[in-house]
Amino acid sequence: MNTLAEHDTLTAGLAPSASEAALLDQLAAALPPEALSARPEELSFLATDATGLLGERPPVAAVFPSTVEQVQTVLALANNLGVPVVARGAGTGLAGGAVPKAGGIVLSLERLDQIIDISPQDHSIRVQAGVITAQVSEAAAQFGLFYAPDPASADISSVGGNIATNAGGFHCAKYGVTRDSVLSLKVVLADGALLDTGPATFKNSAGLSLTSLFIGSEGTLGVIVEATLRLRPAPAETATFAAFFPSLRSGIAAAAAVVASPVQPAVLELLRRPEQLTADAVYGAAAAAAEVLVLGQTDGVGAHAEAETLYELLRQAGGTVFALDAAESERFFDLRRGGRRRGEGVKDRGGRGPRPDPSRFGDADVAVPPSRLVELIEASSRIAAEHGLSYNATAHAADGNVHTFFFADGQWVDAAAATALNQARTELYEVVWRLGGTITGEHGIGLKLAAYAEQQLGSVATRVNAGIKQVLDPVGILNPGKWI
Numbered sequence: 001m002n003t004l005a006e007h008d009t010l011t012a013g014l015a016p017s018a019s020e021a022a023l024l025d026q027l028a029a030a031l032p033p034e035a036l037s038a039r040p041e042e043l044s045f046l047a048t049d050a051t052g053l054l055g056e057r058p059p060v061a062a063v064f065p066s067t068v069e070q071v072q073t074v075l076a077l078a079n080n081l082g083v084p085v086v087a088r089g090a091g092t093g094l095a096g097g098a099v100p101k102a103g104g105i106v107l108s109l110e111r112l113d114q115i116i117d118i119s120p121q122d123h124s125i126r127v128q129a130g131v132i133t134a135q136v137s138e139a140a141a142q143f144g145l146f147y148a149p150d151p152a153s154a155d156i157s158s159v160g161g162n163i164a165t166n167a168g169g170f171h172c173a174k175y176g177v178t179r180d181s182v183l184s185l186k187v188v189l190a191d192g193a194l195l196d197t198g199p200a201t202f203k204n205s206a207g208l209s210l211t212s213l214f215i216g217s218e219g220t221l222g223v224i225v226e227a228t229l230r231l232r233p234a235p236a237e238t239a240t241f242a243a244f245f246p247s248l249r250s251g252i253a254a255a256a257a258v259v260a261s262p263v264q265p266a267v268l269e270l271l272r273r274p275e276q277l278t279a280d281a282v283y284g285a286a287a288a289a290a291e292v293l294v295l296g297q298t299d300g301v302g303a304h305a306e307a308e309t310l311y312e313l314l315r316q317a318g319g320t321v322f323a324l325d326a327a328e329s330e331r332f333f334d335l336r337r338g339g340r341r342r343g344e345g346v347k348d349r350g351g352r353g354p355r356p357d358p359s360r361f362g363d364a365d366v367a368v369p370p371s372r373l374v375e376l377i378e379a380s381s382r383i384a385a386e387h388g389l390s391y392n393a394t395a396h397a398a399d400g401n402v403h404t405f406f407f408a409d410g411q412w413v414d415a416a417a418a419t420a421l422n423q424a425r426t427e428l429y430e431v432v433w434r435l436g437g438t439i440t441g442e443h444g445i446g447l448k449l450a451a452y453a454e455q456q457l458g459s460v461a462t463r464v465n466a467g468i469k470q471v472l473d474p475v476g477i478l479n480p481g482k483w484i
C-alpha cells in the first residue's frame with residue numbers, strides 16, 4: 001500500500017518505451033481523439049484500483065473505446081508491438097487485478113455501456129461489458145425479473161469486471177456467484193479476433209465451456225466486450241430477519257446450522273459487533289449484548305413459512321431474532337454494505353471508481369467449507385492477537401466466505417505494521433489451506449495474491465493455466481506479471 005503522495009509521484013510523467021511510443025502513434029492514427037488519453041492525472045488514477053496497490057511501472061496511456069471494433073483495433077496493434085494491455089471495468093477491484101504491473105496501456109471498458117437487448121420470455125439480457133451491475137437489476141425489474149449477482153459494489157462495479165473476477169454477492173446463498181448467471185460472452189482475444197463463446201441457451205453440450213474459461217480470468221485471457229446474462233423471476237415474497245448472538249462462536253455455529261438445515265436461505269450474512277445499532281429503540285438492547293449479527297432472507301412463495309423454521313433454529317442456537325419489514329430490511333442491508341446506501345456509489349463515482357483506501361491493506365477474502373467457519377474465525381482471532389493487531393470480520397456465511405480485516409493502528413501503515421499484516425495474512429492462508437479452502441472467494445488473485453497463486457492452485461493446475469494462457473495470448477500482452 002502506498003501513501004497518496006507516493007502514489008501521485010510514482011504514477012506521474014513516465015516516458016514511454018520505444019514500442020509504447022510506436023503504439024501511441026498508431027492508436028492516435030486509428031482512434032478518435034477522445035478515445036485516447038495520456039493526461040498525468042488520468043494515468044495516476046488508472047495506475048491503481050480500490051486496493052491502492054501500484055505496479056512496478058505505471059501505464060503510459062489509457063484508451064476508452066466506444067465500439068467493439070475499436071477494442072479489436074487496440075489489441076491487434078498492441079499485440080504486434082508486444083505492449084501490455086490491462087482491461088479495466090470500474091476499478092473497484094479489491095485484489096489489484098486492474099493495476100498495470102508492467103506499464104503499457106489501460107483499456108477502459110466504461111464507454112461500452114449499452115444494454116443491447118432484454119428477452120423477458122427467455123429470461124435473458126444482453127449487455128456491453130461496461131454496464132454497471134445495478135443497471136442490469138433495474139432493467140430486469142421492469143419485467144418482473146431479477147439479476148441474482150449483487151456484490152455490495154453493484155452500484156459502482158461493471159458487468160465485465162464482475163465476470164472477470166467471478167464476483168459474489170448477497171444472493172449467492174441461493175443463486176450462486178456471477179458464473180451461475182452468465183450464459184454467453186463475446187471476447188476480444190489478444191490478436192484482435194472476436195470470439196463468441198456459444199449460444200445463450202441455458203443448456204449447451206457442444207465443445208469445451210469457453211464461457212466458463214473467461215469467468216474469473218481477470219483480464220489475462222481476453223477482453224470481455226459483451227455478455228448475455230441469465231435472469232430469474234423476481235421472488236413472489238421475501239422474509240428478512242436479523243438475529244443477534246452473544247458470541248462469535250454461537251453466531252457462526254448458528255449460520256452453519258442454517259446451511260445444514262433443509263431450508264435454503266437466499267441471503268445469510270454475518271457482521272461482527274453491530275455497534276451502529278446499540279442506540280436503536282428496537283434493537284439497541286440486543287445489539288449492545290451482541291458480538292455477532294446474522295442477517296438473513298428467505299424468498300419465494302413459502303418465504304414466511306421457511307423463515308419461521310429458521311427463527312426457531314436461530315433461537316435454539318442462542319439468537320435474539322427480529323423479523324424485518326421492507327424499510328428495516330433495506331436499513332440492515334445498508335449496514336451490511338458498510339453504511340453505504342444503495343445508489344450512493346454511482347453519484348460518488350463520477351465515472352471513475354474509488355480512490356485508494358488505506359484500511360484495505362490487511363484484508364483477506366478467504367472461503368472454507370461452511371462447517372469449518374468456526375475454526376477459521378477462531379484461528380483469525382488468535383493470529384491477530386499474536387501479531388498485536390486488531391481484527392474484524394464480515395462473512396457471506398452460507399458460502400463460507402469471510403472477509404477478514406487485520407488492522408494496525410494509525411492511518412498509514414508503516415514498515416513494521418506492514419510486516420505484521422503480511423505475516424498475519426500468510427498465516428491465515430496456511431489455516432485456510434488446512435481447512436480445505438481458498439485464499440480468495442470472490443475478489444480474485446490480482447496483484448495482491450500473485451505470490452500465493454501457485455500454492456493455492458497447485459503445480460499441475462498452474463501448468464494447465466499457463467498452457468491455456470499460451471494458446472490465447474502467446475505474446476503475453478494481457479495483464480502481464482499477474483498470477484498466470
Ligand SMILES: Cc1cc2nc3c(=O)[nH]c(=O)nc-3n(C[C@H](O)[C@H](O)[C@H](O)COP(=O)(O)OP(=O)(O)OC[C@H]3O[C@@H](n4cnc5c(N)ncnc54)[C@H](O)[C@@H]3O)c2cc1C
Pocket residue numbers: 049050086087088089090091092093094096097098099109129150151152153156157158159160161162163164165166167168169170218219220222223224225354442443446479
Ligand atoms: C465498496 C466495495 C464493495 C465490494 N463488494 C464486493 C462484493 O460484495 N462481492 C465481490 O465479489 N466483490 C466486491 N467488491 C470488489 C469489486 O467490486 C469486484 O471485484 C468487481 O467485480 C470489480 O468490478 P470492476 O468493474 O470494478 O472491475 P475492475 O476492478 O476494473 O477489474 C477487476 C479485474 O477484472 C478485469 N476486467 C475488468 N473488466 C474486464 C473486461 N471487460 N474484460 C476482461 N477483464 C476485465 C481487470 O483486468 C481486473 O483484473 C467490492 C468493492 C468495493 C470497493
